Amino acid sequence: MKAYTSYKKKNGILREFKKNHQLYLMCIPAIVFLIAFSYIPMAGIYMAFTDHKLLDGIFGSQFVGLRWFKAFFGVDTGSGTRFNGMGLKSVYNTLYINLFGLIFGTAVPITIAICFNEIKNKGFKKITQSAMFFPYFLSWIVVGAIINAFFANSTGMINRVLVNLGQQRVRWYAEPWHWKGIIITADVWKWCGYNSIIYMAAMSNFDPSLYEAATVDGANRFQMIWRITLPLLKPTVIVLTLMSIGRIFFGDFGMIYGIVGNNSLLYDEVAVIDTYVYSAMKSLGFSYTTAIGLMQSVLGLILVSLANHFAKKINDGEGLF
């Protein structure tokens, strides 16, 4: 009996492939790309547990267990490699930039979306929305060049203003402590138009009768925003926040590199895990940096799964993915 069902099941698979083989074939190119650029590199994770030497290859190098993970947390492993403590600093920087990016990157777009709704003038809306959305189209390199125009030591816009006001020039590119703030501002600037559209999409689905009822009851616009719009936006905000928390250990490589580049003075202050991995890849070896990447990915997997679990609870069973 058992043999019969398994035979039938196998037959079912075969029949399914026979019936829809063209559709499955159409998935193949994309699957090949995923295997080539996502799944095959996963085999390389093994390097995190070996002392990778180029000549020995990925699987021929000596197995060293958890040495690199210990080294990351500052445990002396006697391997002779010296680590300067940048690893933990980069984790701190990543969390700092992402956390404030998350707070302002939520508050500003929501305010934009709500204010936008209060304005009736179509022309004004069209022009301002086009303006706010434009930064999304720029690469971080271009944003970096724009930031340079503002903060350059002698010719920069801001130093000009400071001088005109009788203040001292600030040597922005030599004083690291400004840069977390500058980067967070640039992040909010680039994404505010994009993110506000997501909230506007959510708001367009709100039930109009709620607002009509509130008008009949004599509520003013502010009360409607506070009592109706914001509570209705809450699920969207929670879902997007959960998504960001799932990726809180991932820094935006392009953002950091595009704005700060290889400026070694500013580097320590704004290095995130991703840029640290890139710059340490050549100096501290492939194994150590693979280990960091692995910790990041595993933490990411755990956080995303948790976030998905909570999103399902809040969203009537509809998860993030």
Place this chain on the structure above:
Amino acid sequence: MDAPAVNIKNRIHTSIGDKLVKIFSITFIAIIAIACLYPLLMVLSVSFSDNSVVAKKGFSVIPQKATLDTYVYLFARSGSRILRSYIVTICITIAGTLGAMIVTSMISFSLSIRDLKYRNAISFFCNFTIIFSAGLVPWYIVCSQVYHLRDTYFALILPSMFSVWNMFLLRTYFSSIPVSLYESARLDGASWLQIWWKVGLPLNKTGMLTVGMMYALNYWNEWWNALMFIDDKNKFPLQYILYNVMSNVNAIMSGRVPPGAAANIKLPSETMKMAVTIITIGPIIFLYPFIQKYFVNGIMTGAVKE
């Protein structure tokens, strides 16, 4: 997009609160819009200004002593390099977007058909790459040592050819096409490949344009793969040229480069930097009014699904 308009006519008195909300809204939106547009206008204006005036007076949004000198100088001096990377960028954008659209639309179309029994398994196979990745280093080693992508144009095209996000977005568009339209073609003996090409794609013009624009923008702004894999100056895409200009500037400004060496590296002038920036943004400036709506469309479609 508008929240339901409140019937104001019925109300004899508009309360002061309402007016304040309106004034605040207009002011806030205007400030943000200016903050988003101002830097670009400034860059544009400086690139058309006379360098000596800019050095003396600083930046402004109105070109000072408007001139094309910077662009003329730029193209006379390093025109071939810029032109070359322009061609590189245009070619990778066209080739990459075309390839990506074929790969992405085939799988999205396929996964949008409910009859496909294992479509959830395939979706998970795609999704898993979003939630877990090997990390930069194994990816880099496989690309450079196994696929030998170093210093090839493929390095600029292949790694970003398939985006799972775009696939799900396009699938949402395909899912809204009624299956009955495919059924009749099936009865006429058409293969799924023919249906995809002759029925699916023509019915999904908005989706294809939207996702195509997203891929194209991504390829236009490509510099990360160049940073990883390209050393040959002839293969630099545009963005990477600007990156190199800016990182020289950064290195000198940090004061770390010894004075002797700094004297040898000639800093590009302000107008020059801004002109390179404008050239890098390139056609986006002119196309923006026409392409903007597709991106808004895409974000809305993606957002509503959530």
